[in-house]
Amino acid sequence: MSKKKIVSIEERIPKLKQARKKKANRRLIFYLSIFFLLLSIIVYLQSPLSNIKTIAVNGNSFVTTDEVIEVSNLTMDTNIWTINKKEIQQSISKNPVVESVEVIRKLPWTVEIQLTEYERVGYIKNQGSYYPILGNGVTLSSFKLDSMNGDAPLILDFTDEDYLNEMTNELKKLPDSILNLISEIYWSPTDENRNKILLYMNDGFVVNGTIRNFAEKMQVYPSIVSQLEAERKGIVHIGVGAYFEEYETEVEDEEVEDEVE
Template sequence: MSKEKIVSIEDRIPKLKQARKKKANKRLVFYLSIFFFLISIIVYLQSPLSHVKTVAVTGNSFYHEQEVINQSGISQDTNIWTVNKEEVIKTLEKNPLIDTVTVETKLPWTVEIHLKEHERIGYIKKENEYYPILGNGAMMPDSETDSLSGDAPLLVNFTVEEVLIEMSQELSKLPKNIRNIISEIHWSPTDRNKNEIILYMSDGFMVESTIRDFSNKMTVYPSIAAQLDPGSEGIIHIGVGAYFEPFNQEITEEEIITNEVVE
């Protein structure tokens, strides 16, 4: 029968002490790592390393990038962790030229501002200068030109702000392929219809319609114009129904082109 080897307590104590020491050292290293990590974060947050170094702006055409950055209130002294996105969005959207804004922060020090501007839908003429009009009815006072580029219709006689805003909103909803062939829009209110408008089209036709629900009504124009002879001259009436009225001729039943258009 073999005898079990007996280890005395004196032999075991040094090994226990060594094991405890290793365990204590590991715990110390762990706590020190956390401590220095937290110190590093504090130093980073308090140092220029956490400041915004790059602000990228996209979607801007009316303003230079630096103008948008200045309006946003973000500078190279701004800590990237303190950028208030909601406040930046609220500030920029006060600008009548800007429709919507989104803001993104990308570590370590980049802020991205994405703009969606109101679309230019027309021009107003004042004192021989043409001023762009946006989809919300706002006029761009610093972007006047002495000639039209033909990229948007001229709005004539829109002297009432509420009427101009409503017309602008309707134009912004109109498909571009139709809006691009409108040369001029004249507000011509009558006792019967305060919202009556006369359009001069680039294909030679005139259109009589109304501001209310104009974007819906005007969608039938291409199909009506396509049914008319190229040399035809007259007015296309687009209201409850739609029909063509030749100049200096009586309207006959055969000349009426009807389309269902919601008033």
């Protein structure tokens, strides 16, 4: 019969004390780590270490990066945690070129300002120079051009700002594939129809339409001209109904011959 080993309480006390000491040390190390971590965060937040080092502006074409940064009031002395994104967005949005703006904080030191500008829908001609006009009706008088590059239509004879704004609002709804087909747009109001417009197209056709619901009605233009023979030219009507009216070339030729005789 085996004998059980009896351990006295005197032998166990040192081991218990050692285990408790190790546990207390681990707990102390844990609390000290938390303390120094919080202290480091406080130092970071209150020191130049958390100042902005990079301000990135994206999506701007008509307004310069320097202008955006100046309006935002952000500098390299600004603490990245103290920026008021809503206030910055409201300040930048006051620029008539800007449709929307988003301010993004990218840790550790970068602030990104993402702009969406109103699209250019055409050009206005003034004293021999050309100026882009946006979808909200704003003319960019600071973007003076000596010539057009054909990437948007020339808008002419709009002497009433309200009708011009309505026209540009319709143009911004057009897909680029149709907008790029338009060469010139003339406002041709009559007593019966103040919204009447005439469009000269890059493919040689003329469009007779109205400003009201122009974007919707203009959607039929590609399908109409695609059904016409290449040598046929005339006027595409997109007012009350959509139809094609061919030029009376034979009658015009006879009139010219009679004048020569």
